[in-house]
Amino acid sequence: MQWNYMCNCELRDLDGQVEGIVLAAGRSLRMGESKMLLPFDGKRTMVEVVARCVRPLVRRLIVVVGYRGDEVTSTLAGCSVEIVRNPDLDRGMTSSVQCGIAAMNAESAALICLGDQPFLPASVFALVLSAARRSGKGIVIPTFNGRRGHPLYLAPEYRSKVLKLANDQTLHTVTRGYIDDTLEVTVDEDSVLRDIDTPADYHRERRLITEGS
Template sequence: MKRVAGLILAAGKSERMGSPKPLLRIYGRTFLEHIASEAQQSNLTEVKIVLGFRAELILERLPQLRQYVIINPKYEKGQLSSLISGLKTLEGASLDGVMPFLVDHPFVNRQLINQLVDSFSNHDNPIVTPTYRKKRGHPLIFGDELFPELLNAPVDQGAQVVVRKYQDKILHVETDEAGILLDIDTPKAYQEYVLNRRTLNGD
């Protein structure tokens, strides 16, 4: 099996939400605890967490995660800056790929992670993405051959620059996990999909 590290990107300001997204709750624990726990119990080689805005507050609430944390002092530059911070920390780890988790996409579980790692291990595609009813979601896997491009991509444009460049080489892995499409970045989305447990079908 290929060696894939998980990077949980949780450094942003959460401006649209109005409070730190890593500390919102799902399944009886915070978003950050849930993603970290599922990632750590999966087939990922290692898991790191990238914090920035309100990092000390988050670590005061979740001190057990401190050992996994990387601080991104440039978090205001966007998500890609956090991915770059994580990749730089992982340099020399002999990895085949990296799986970035977005903290506002909390509906992940170890079964999904393992499905993606298995697919990545059995194919040579540089990017793997889960799909639900043929729609792309998160988390993705980037192969190590793309690390230099991610490290040098324009921070204001994000990793999507690299995704678009390799559009025809992406491996799509169909799942039955509708949650891969859900972005919980506003109070309304949190109320609907987390507190009220609304599904994508409106059930």
């Protein structure tokens, strides 16, 4: 199922029943240094920008850290977040999602966000939550030109399914496995598809931010 929204909805939540997860545990191998510690918005790091954007929309915000976790944690000292450490980050992003889901209240829905998308406007996060509320669907994913991006909404009933994913499975096993309960929300910008993996990505996004300011 697909709906077409413009990214200008009001900021709203789901009656306080949504918890956010920011994934910030990776080794940043293609960047050559911890991308979560790179400045993005003035003196703020990428992960801090994401955390401050998402925090007002959710009841509780969990940041999953791993590589250089103490340093990443210190950059979030001024944010109202809870830190969860991924002891097995070499298993990839799925293991970080599982760490975040396991730390949540079992009755809460999840808004899963990437720590390397500091350019996403708050309206995109609010859009996904609004679509989940209006549609009643358990999985809500933003799309641009037919391609799925982030952030991702998961209803509480998918908690156990995520936690049971094997080492060789990704979150796609869940997000592509329940078509009747999935809503794809078409957005009007490609930022939901982009992330920052390389120095070229980083410089591109900072340039775009500067040009747009």
